[in-house]
Amino acid sequence: MSQFRALSVLPGFNLALGFTLLYLSLIVLIPLSALFVKSATLGLGGFWHVVTGDRVLASLRVTFFTSFVAAVINAFFGLIVAWVLVRYTFPGKRIVDALVDLPFALPTAVAGITLATLYAPNGWLGQYFAAHDIKVAYTPLGIVVVLTFIGLPFVVRTVQPVLADVEAEVEEAAASLGAGRLDVFRRVIFPAIYPALLTGFALAFARAIGEYGSVIFIAGNMPYISEIAPLLIVAKLEQYDYAGATTIAVAMLLISFVLLLSINALQWWSSRRGNR
């Protein structure tokens, strides 16, 4: 025991850690292991057969593509929002700042029916798109809209504190050496906030991939076109195809895991390059 943990005068270690591990195992680890055991029953061949099915592949493509586009939109506008909230003052700023967290607080089903109503062909915003023959609700474009809503706070909230920490002196030094405002942003500010921006992007992306509640109301859920992978999992479950549902779930987990790993690697690589 003394090797496993350092000595301490405080009591309660065994009770606290014991309860933590028990609760973690019962709620998270054992149920999750059921997922992998179940998908293993199909064998590698069966797994591959399910994952490479046309409809499954199409749903994975829709899920990852729309999530990526939404995360890119959020990276761009989230940076502007974070910039405005950190650097400028304007009336109502505190309310706007608090409102940024709305997507964390608003239940996804509410977001789904609301955005579907807003972007339906006769909705407040949808009518303008409809006038130009663009359908938003019930198409992949609608999925991008809700996923943008769902992921909106991530980039703002990761970039905001880092941007606030960029020291004015460095900017002043660069400016006094003759750098223009755009140069200062590109050469001084952006490298400082770039890792946070990437983190925010990754968080928004990961969140969007798993999202279900808001998407199903606006997507139209057409197989091969606007059907997301989580919906296909539910559909398989409703047909009591547990193995099929599990396989899609494991495939989703694996792909997100690889994506997040590569984003981490990219971050590591860029920070090393920056320090050189």
Add this chain to the structure above:
Amino acid sequence: MSQVSITRKISTHESTGVTLLLIGVALAYLLVFLGMPLIVVFTQALSKGWGLYWKALQEPDAWSAIKLTFLVAAIAVPANLVFGIAAAWAIAKFEFKGKSLLITLIDLPFAISPVVSGLVYVLLFGAQGWFGPWLQAHDIKLIFAVPGIVLATIFVTFPFIARELIPLMQAQGKEEEEAAVSLGASGWQTFWRVTLPNIKWGLLYGVILCNTRAMGEFGAVSVVSGHIRGMTNTMPLHVEILYNEYNFVAAFSVASLLALLALVTLVMKSLVEWQAKRSGEPLHHGA
């Protein structure tokens, strides 16, 4: 000298035009994606007047959905609160091997699709799951029943309080607790009188976030609920049923309650952030 300060001022700020443009873009983006949806919820709910709005909320199925939502949160939040405190106590106040692995595992539910969170319990307790036959033989129903909804909710809200408390208690160190114990305080006394006052805002912050998610969860609960009206429908699930029946006024009426809950959450969150800042207790922001 005055010329130098003028150039400096100009070169570290954007021109007024750029400033206004950026503020305009940011506000327009937030108005379209946050402001308008919020307005739509309430205008849709009240589109046929207050009378129909109240009637929709008084409907028995809506009532039972509201009650179930509160019941589920009333079980899930305290469960995760006890866990969060235990995990933070072990992780922040002691040194042991495998600590960073443990922290990673605690965050795991955030990385998993809500649908998959529900699916894992169906695999365990569903009719064709591992324990399904045993549960059926003993006439216990977990899936398509309230216990399954509670379990799935606990799963998706699992990290909220722990991930709030762990960095906070780590930053505070353990000197104060060690002093209390060496002066003869018992473990519980130390926790109640020394630790708890130091972490109260972070704790409240975590509870608020955990509760909001617990009441609003849709995907995970949807998979395990079975959608039995008046029995296993939480508010978000009831919104879905009403919406799919084209009963838009009723759907948005129930949704408006959830939107109100979200607004109350945002106000309370801001208040707690402000209080924590005043008392010098750093909050760990994040989702």
